[in-house]
Amino acid sequence: MAKQRIVIKLSGSLFSFDTQVKALRDYTQLIKKIANEYQPIIVTGGGRIARFYIDLSREMGLDESGLDLTGIMVSHLNAKLLMSGLGDLCHPTTPKNLDEISTAVNSEKIIITGGLYPGQSTNATSALIAERTGAIKFFNATDVDGIYDSDPRTNKNAVLFDSIKVTDCIDMLRKENSIAGTYDLMDLISLKVIQRSRLPCVVFKSSVENIEKIVLRGIRLGTEITISS
Amino acid sequence: MAKQRIVIKLSGSLFSFDTQVKALRDYTQLIKKIANEYQPIIVTGGGRIARFYIDLSREMGLDESGLDLTGIMVSHLNAKLLMSGLGDLCHPTTPKNLDEISTAVNSEKIIITGGLYPGQSTNATSALIAERTGAIKFFNATDVDGIYDSDPRTNKNAVLFDSIKVTDCIDMLRKENSIAGTYDLMDLISLKVIQRSRLPCVVFKSSVENIEKIVLRGIRLGTEITISS
Amino acid sequence: MAKQRIVIKLSGSLFSFDTQVKALRDYTQLIKKIANEYQPIIVTGGGRIARFYIDLSREMGLDESGLDLTGIMVSHLNAKLLMSGLGDLCHPTTPKNLDEISTAVNSEKIIITGGLYPGQSTNATSALIAERTGAIKFFNATDVDGIYDSDPRTNKNAVLFDSIKVTDCIDMLRKENSIAGTYDLMDLISLKVIQRSRLPCVVFKSSVENIEKIVLRGIRLGTEITISS
Amino acid sequence: MAKQRIVIKLSGSLFSFDTQVKALRDYTQLIKKIANEYQPIIVTGGGRIARFYIDLSREMGLDESGLDLTGIMVSHLNAKLLMSGLGDLCHPTTPKNLDEISTAVNSEKIIITGGLYPGQSTNATSALIAERTGAIKFFNATDVDGIYDSDPRTNKNAVLFDSIKVTDCIDMLRKENSIAGTYDLMDLISLKVIQRSRLPCVVFKSSVENIEKIVLRGIRLGTEITISS
Amino acid sequence: MAKQRIVIKLSGSLFSFDTQVKALRDYTQLIKKIANEYQPIIVTGGGRIARFYIDLSREMGLDESGLDLTGIMVSHLNAKLLMSGLGDLCHPTTPKNLDEISTAVNSEKIIITGGLYPGQSTNATSALIAERTGAIKFFNATDVDGIYDSDPRTNKNAVLFDSIKVTDCIDMLRKENSIAGTYDLMDLISLKVIQRSRLPCVVFKSSVENIEKIVLRGIRLGTEITISS
């Protein structure tokens, strides 16, 4: 019987001009381990190299949608880099749209891809992928510890939510223009996708240890986004 | 010299099970007239036939992203229907993504397309297309007269804005969960694209007469979304 | 060992503006049952929604080949609707040509598709698909009971053939311009494909019960088209 | 203003193992001349090299649809050979379906292609292309002088029609299983396409001289297929 | 567990205007036998039919890269011919680039393809394919017995190497402009790919018997190209 699918969004911060092979290898070892239990679909962000190309292109006069496409291209380059350590365990190309995702998961291999559509964060894209592939959970491995009640960078007493209802999360995002300390984490499209599909989601700080704990050992970390019944 | 480009989002309400050829012909005659002055890029919605397929598919168990893809397919069928009356004046296929849009506009012909990406309204897609093709304005021909200060369906005294700043519009959308009476008109992504690219946009009630007035005769109608300097 | 393949052409009459989810679900339940014994390749027609778009487009001035392409697009929309109830049992996209069919059947999943080529009925296309995939039989589920010796709508005494040689069928079609009561059922290309590949074929009235009887329980129904030795 | 389009089906007999460059050059010179007055769309047959591959593949066990695909591939190889002498006057690739044809004619260059769809003769495909591109006439350059009232190979007194109504032509084809002496010339699909689109068509013996006379100098040759009013 | 992969380059000399079905069948029988032990990836050359099209096209004025593309097209036609005898044991299409190769090998079926890229011999392409798919060996079945120390056609005393270091082979090729008697066998790109990936390779005279001996029965034949430690 086919394994259950999970989607893991990997923060683009893993990919930078000073990325070391050691860090990448730790991630691919972990992904192999995960693949013993689930069919993982990994979505990589663009990170600093994307920002480098985007900043230069914007200065050169490229329109914002064009910049989105550039960011997507770099995220696929990052995806290919991660695939380098997985050989035949991994689907050999990075899917470019939801139809290619649907066909790729047929192979029952590990899927690694980047952003798919302009005008959409890789978070939102990850949520769509989870929805389309019937994934049982969306693990959002980010640069912060989870969702706070206020911005932890400016408010020492900010409290990390253990869990938050998706409707409350949407309200926070609407009112504050961004969820405290989590701008970029969970944008409105991601949340609406989570809501419409009742997709379990957890937001937590990305590290090999944390992903292993939360995905493979069932240890609670970060913030669960819950669906009100 | 190549003509300036404009994007017109055509409400899906034009396309339904009782659509008459007369209505479609009026629109194609108008598009031909517009093409004498601009290179129009028309984006059609899915309308009632999309909702028919989506409702059935959802009941059958299709996931929400899959439903988005179904809606996109119907919007392209609608686009092809509109193309039927334009012959060689029109690019012969409906572009499927921003790269195909970019290549199609090279032909300097009329472009007709539908939705492009799951997780995105055709409004948001239209804004991205305007951005990517360097269009000078985004004309959003909708089912209502424009943007109101409260919901005109429940509040008799609701006032139609003649113009509204994009930032105010985003604030309204955040606070009210939808702009009064305009849910579906201008969602958050559309507004953010308009804002980031300083793209002139007007929202007005779709009719052949209104489009002709506003696009070709410079008559003000509906609500202009302005970019604060 | 891979299951044997069969091709089932599903009359487009299943798909209309008043199609109920119950009817579709009965078909998907049946297809699942069939998939326990065979690898089914289902080809859906365009039905009334196709005719709606075609009629309007023709009035608008679209050429006949363009209309064929429109009909094909609607048949794929119908195919997707049917796929909505099959989840991972089904190949995730509707193949667009014979090469895509060949690749899709590799997955050993249920394949659902619509028309493939302009200038060809979905019957003819189904016969080509059966030929290309080495299917053991082509089940043509239509709107009539089978092939008659004269038109049953005008001749009360018309007799339904239990079986008919493909050569006789071709002769009838040539002489009468259409086989009595079966115009659209088996056009000349379908018959020639059946003949050239000695492909077993049966024509019968489409219903969940009939398909189950004929495909799964070996009960004879409608008209077998036989290949003269 | 764009030139009017014509479709010329070139008999595959031009392409064989003993084809001389002189013969090909005569054809490309002629095509260049035609391109001064029209936008020619040339459709090449597969000829003897196609039959060579098809015969071997059939003996090897390939199914008939697969053989059709092989024949199409060789016809495109022949198309490319003809393109070799036309350089930038010619669209640089051979379109593979009607959508690619529609896009290619946008370039206003000479278009050269081969067969497009399995289960269809290149005659039928040529008629579809003429229909789709709004060509003003379909010139069918074949291996015989035109359409006879009986088979000229067996009946010395067979009479060549100067013109024949498409409906009479379809009747002949139905009754005789093939039009006398013209099997392969105009099959039923080609005739039905001609009929449905009221497409002017002429069938004549292929030679550089004949094509020049009939296309460029308005000299009547072969058999005109007329559309009854 | 998936079978190990091997790449076999089949000399184009198998494909000619007088090719007999018997010869092809012997090869497909052999390939089936090999497929019991390995996942074979077969790369076919263009042979005499490619040269026929290339010679004519060059005389017509086609540029050299265009000629490369023509040769590639014929090699795929040859690949399809070989596939005709393999049915469902074989991946149903001939991959057109390395990404398609990578996806095709996922099916664990026999893969048959032709040349992939202009400016590259099928030998070089075969080496790239071996590298990309992690094949354990590249079997180069050619028109000569292996690699000689001088040209055996002019020097009676030419000695066939039993094995040769890839570095020595590259030196010979550099100095002599071609390896004695092996021009076309192993060009510089093939050798550099072999070297950079430490890919075991053997060059030998193509025949069903020889391929069987060397691939299946471990009998040494021709010249092994070894990688210096």
Place this chain on the structure above:
Amino acid sequence: MAKQRIVIKLSGSLFSFDTQVKALRDYTQLIKKIANEYQPIIVTGGGRIARFYIDLSREMGLDESGLDLTGIMVSHLNAKLLMSGLGDLCHPTTPKNLDEISTAVNSEKIIITGGLYPGQSTNATSALIAERTGAIKFFNATDVDGIYDSDPRTNKNAVLFDSIKVTDCIDMLRKENSIAGTYDLMDLISLKVIQRSRLPCVVFKSSVENIEKIVLRGIRLGTEITISS
């Protein structure tokens, strides 16, 4: 009349982690100027960012052909960066193979692309593109001043050739394993393409000033590779 085409290979050294927008703008200004006289086809290398991804991927275990594909991807990212400053003067996508190049040049716009095929340097690819598009000259803008008679880095007295026959250049490359000081400049495939197509080529140190001098002002620089009559 269409402008004559030229191919300019741009050294990847323009693209690095410290690339400034000023340098890129100087190049796009120059390309615009060139486009007044010619249709330029620019081929960008991968540079240091390619090497960064390649080095990491190799350490991760990616095969060498996979690394080639990674390098090609980065070269297209660089191409897009350069396109950012050219707007509608530039074909909107970076062609991915010779067929896409052929279609793109039809637009008569500036074409910018990167590497096309694994196993081939961007120099070799540039030569193939020049050949395929009928470009009148291949300008190879590199990191060194041209071709020397010995390695200028180790031999102070190395002499820069003003011109060199392509046959002599090939001989040097064979004998020395690389042309002195020009390893990577002109590899064997590039030279063989130049030779087979008698393609004029010049190798010189890349700078805006040098490209302007040599392309627009007819000033001789670097080393001309001549074709012996």
